[in-house]
Amino acid sequence: MSESRLFKIIYHLLDKGRASAPELAEVCEVSVRTIYRDIDMLSGAGIPIYANTGRNGGIRLQDHFMLRNAILSEKEKQEILMGVQSLSAIQYPAADDILMKLGAVFQTAQANWIEVDFSRWGSIKEKEQKVFDILKQAILERKVIRFTYYSSSGNTLRRDAEPVKLLYKDKSWYVFAFCPEKSDYRLFRVSRMKEIVLTGKTFEMKAESSNLVLPIPEDLGALLQLELSFPDECGYRLYDTFDESAISKTESGYKVQAALPENEWLYDFIMSFGDKVTVIWPERLKDNIIQRYENALRHYRKEQ
Structure with missing residues (x-):
């Protein structure tokens, strides 16, 4: 049975x-x-x-x-405890109390199998945790937030938003929220959100919010098909950034074929390799990088 x-x-x-x-x-x-x-x-x-x-x-x-x-098997008890442990790791309200009570009811040791640290290397952990506490409260209690947003275009904006959920995508945290100013849903990158406060206003969750396809951030840029080559010594960085399917081994190193958004991150990433990267395709990308290096040389020569 x-x-x-x-x-x-x-x-x-x-x-x-x-x-x-x-x-x-x-x-x-x-x-x-x-x-x-x-x-x-x-x-x-x-x-x-x-x-x-x-x-x-x-x-x-x-x-x-x-x-x-x-009625629960030992395996099912452990899976429930591990699920609650996951909530505890991301500081879900009262998760620690729930975990302790379930452990006592199940008479099973708690499995401390996961730990999540939202803070970046070199940052002040308490300061970053406070940001996530505010965002968590706003989402759970349906409270409008107000913040200063630094866009990749160089603009500084003061925005109100109705947050729906937090999203972790491509090594970055985003807030999926309804923006009254745009009358539409937006993804705001958390690292670019400063001076975040609760306004005291509440909002009703819109019925369509649970069925929406998450939008691509406005400042992400269009996807660009590219091909790059790297020497052996760059392998560790490639596996930090790309899916394994995009990387192939060559006699002299590695080749990467991928579709990436053409934005400032892409140019910063490629140029961070200095002379350890070769742009094979497209030629336009190579020309743009040459132009950026020439602009940097003119800047430093002017300072001298």
């Missing part, structure tokens, strides 16, 4: 209140006869489950029944 099927029956009854045997058979993908055997087994195990006939009959649990932890 499947323990997971017994749990599914109990969960369904807790959720619906009552159900017919054919309904449970369809949910569990077994025969009605098997469901009645399962009901007998649950009843014999001390679960207060009843089958009544008549117009308002059906299978139900005793009122105020609470699921005991005995």
Whole structure:
């Protein structure tokens, strides 16, 4: 007999209140006869489950029944604890208390298997954690935030936003939020958000927000197909940045073929390799990098 099927029956009854045997058979993908055997087994195990006939009959649990932890296997208990541990690692409210209580109920040692540190290397951890605490409170309590935003175009903007969720993408944290000024949803990069405060205003979550495809940040730039080559000594940096499928080994080093957004990050990244990178394609990218180096030389020569 499947323990997971017994749990599914109990969960369904807790959720619906009552159900017919054919309904449970369809949910569990077994025969009605098997469901009645399962009901007998649950009843014999001390679960207060009843089958009544008549117009308002059906299978139900005793009122105020609470699921005991005995129905869970040791593996399932550990998976639940590990899930709550994940919430604790990202400082979810009251997760530590929940973890402690579940550990006592399950009589199972807590698995301290994950730790998350939002702060960047060289930063003040407490300061960055405060930012995430504000954003977390704003999302959970539906509070409007106000912040100064430094865009890649060089503009400094003061914005209000209705935050929906935090998103971690490509080594950066973003806030997915509705921007009243633009009357649309936007992704704001957290590292560019400064002076973040709660305005005291609340907002109603818009129904469409859960079904939206996350937008690409406005300042990300269009994707550019490129091909680069690097010597052997640059391998570690390539695997820090690119998916393994984009990197191929050559006799003299590595070749990278990828589609990356053409923005300041791309030029900064390529130029950070100095003479340890060769742009194979496109030629336009190589010409733009040459122009940037020439501009830098003119700047420093002018200072001399």
